[in-house]
Amino acid sequence: MLDAEALRNLDDGTIDAALPDRPVTSVRDLQSLYGRLYALGRGLTGEYGPFLSPDAAADLVGEERLVVVRVELADDEVALADDPVRVVPYVEERSGPTGDGLVPDLSHVAHAKFEAARGVDHSITHLSGQTNGPEKHADHAVERFTRWPSEDAVREEASDHDDGWLLDALDELGGDDDAMERVAEAVAEVTREGQYLHTVAFGFEGDAVATTDRFDADATWHLPGEVEVLQEAMVRRKTTKFRAKNEAEDASGDGTCYVGDTDEEVYGVVDDPLKWYLSKQMERFPRFDPDQSWRTQGLGREAAIAAQNATTFLDACAEPAPGVSAFYFPYFERTPTVGDADELYSTLVRQTEGIDENAVASLYDDLQDEPGEPAEDLRFVLMVVEKYQKDRWRLLAFEPNGTVHYGLELAEKHQDALNSPLFGEDGPLPVREEFALLAPGRNRLEWLNVVTGVGYFARTCAPPDDDDEPSSDDLRFRATADVVGGHRIEAASLLSAYVDRIAERFDPDDDFPFPGTAVAEQHAQLTALANGDLLATDADTDYTVDTTMTETTTDDGGEPSRTERLDEFIERHDALADGERQGVFALGALVGRISRYQRSKNRSMTAVTRHPIDKISRHNVTQVATEVIDANVVYSEEEGYNGTMYAELMDEVVDGLLDRDPDDWDLDTADLRYHYAMGIAYGLNDRSTSEYDNE
């Protein structure tokens, strides 16, 4: 249907004429550009092409599903032809008439769907429901005469257009009960249950009515796409929706088009396919009047219809995310060239086919292969949207100026973290190919796709617990927008969401109650954000981590001892230079180690279950430390040690926690819990438990 290479078959002039002469700078600009590309690729050319909706009846293409009622025009009157009803195949494109004497392709049938559930389509051509039976089809066919011609906009066109008599005559024929009965009986006979397109074909001589550029002189019967007044009536019906909606009766005036910069009649209540601009809003401004909305929101006719045509491409750019949809709309930060249009178009068509990458990563991928197409101009709009009703969406996060720059930078930092000595098959923190944020084997592009997705934060952060509905306060969505826009994320909020997620995943009844890999994912992310300068912290806090590859060598050149490994881990973390944080981390590590020991001895209750992270605070951390140290002393005695097991951790805990009264600490609770959890992950993951003292 949509061909990714369709634009390559068009001449450059045609494409260039459809492109704006300045870069995309607003969501409406974007909609308009996507809509124009869609119309170009879909062959919706000419004056009326962009108003048609060929995809609505796409399933009928190639099928005998076009019901045609034939009428003859003569002397400003309309009469049913003999044997008026035919069912013919509906085709994509045809160069001449069929044996039935008409050209039943999409540009001649000229279907323009009306999205609303009620009412007839904008065009006289109408699409039935999918499960209609013959009687319903009879109704649809009859309504081409009894209903469509009497619609308000069609009545207005009847009085304005030179060929308005045709619309009047159709209306009049609709009042002829005998004629309508003939139509109904014939249609009921030739249709069966299923979906059909219903239209009217006209037989006339010479210049009885003005025709369009689609007129086929060889045809005996002419479909609505060939008759100007029918097309104009369709256009009027469709544009009426741009000016009249809800409270607005006529939101139009002589203004300036927000997209085209042209002075023309502009409309104020043009449908937004992304439902960000809705005409019925709880606005609290004095003197607010929807009929005057064109003064600040004005779109001209061409831009308005282009925006409507963007729907297919806009929808295709959605990525699923928890409870919401995240849209990635790529564009170039430059006046689009024919080459840009082709790149963008083929990316968008591929998105409609449902590929795994988001539209931005996909387009970036393409640009890599083509020298001379600098990706630094690649931008995108990110919108995280909750679709709480079919036509009511809530925008939860928005970044109009997303660039791949920050994503690539973050991707690199994340990869660096996983490839650093902090992560590995045997620790200190685990790598796991099956975990999205712990898979070191990915390439840069795959990482770009990961870090720009909502899933990047949805994996590591808990949703806010006080609200069941998705909310714009939800850090998972805000953080995604921040990353692609290059804005720093508040570290305190992030750690708090991390801690909530760990608590949520903690399962005391499980054999492995502590979500160690979740913490490792968080740690890789926190490190990447800090190292990529995307974390906002207060002046004396620094979460950056040394992720260089240099391995610490030991004095004797052998494997580093457990103490050396711990020292190196701590040294690489700037945050752990703080004594209190270091103490908390060591306490966590000790809890992790002891739990591992306890598990090896088949003890039912482990330290990690006894001291869950959401119960740790400044007020009880000393108490917990004392209990854990006591337990370790007891186990050491049981094992027959002269000293204690894990002496290196014992020292750290004592130095860090018992120096100052924790009630006087500056350490924020979320920060404390996070580093405690990181310690547990570290301790649990250390497999060198066979040598408890390893000094």
Add this chain to the structure above:
Amino acid sequence: MQTELTEHETAEQSDGESRERSARTPPDRCLSLTVEGPWGHFRRVDGNTIKATYRLPPRTTVAGLLAAVAGYERDGYYDVFDRDRSGIAVQPVASGDDASETASIPRTMNLPENSLTTSNEGMKAVNARGKVSVRYPDPQADRQRVNYEVLVEPAYRLDVWLADDAAYDRLHDRLADGRSEYVPSLGLSEFLASVTFHGEFSPEQLSESDDPVAVESALPAPDGIVPSSDHPHGTERSPGDMTTTERSGEFTGRKTTEYLRWAYSRDGTALKATGVDAMRVDGRTVVFS
């Protein structure tokens, strides 16, 4: 609370002459000031279900703010600030407390509001027919929580020239006196702005050159911008000019006649661009819109 404002003189009444300066000729003088506040909200016109904000005050908003300082009534100042007869440069700067930091585009946060209407039909009045009457929004009216995206601690250095000498002097006097006729605000009326006047300057036109110039202010219509992959700039499109229209009812006194495309630096790094009409004002390079 809202009090009825008395009719102020309009631009037409006070500024009759000095229109001879042709469009876009380099101004011989300009006023320079900083506006800042704890919050700002410059509503994007793209959408309305969530009230998103522009990062820069639109040119029409700056004109309105300056008109408030000078004391023009609503719909009474569009001629004075017409794009052909005035110039405005906008530069994001660090706000008061952080003045030593590099100026970057202010961060934003969501602020939920349960707003009440201040339109006439929604107001309650106490002693409506008396000598002194007070009108206030009906606190029992239905409310809906609406999220506003707000700028946190926004601050902008503004440079402005007006071809209309009387209007220029009028604005100059108010700024120099540290006085404002109406309350200046950053977008919404509740986001009060504080204004610091830096004085009057003589803009110097930079000599024409094919080399890119580094510009500290935001760039209007930035066609010649030199992209930097390390410091990607942001862009937005906001109302640039308005005109007075005949009133046939409420909210009909004006319409947007032009939109402007802006490029801004996200992190305070000067933007590089070719073919721009850059001027030196008080040691900075700016482009007037």
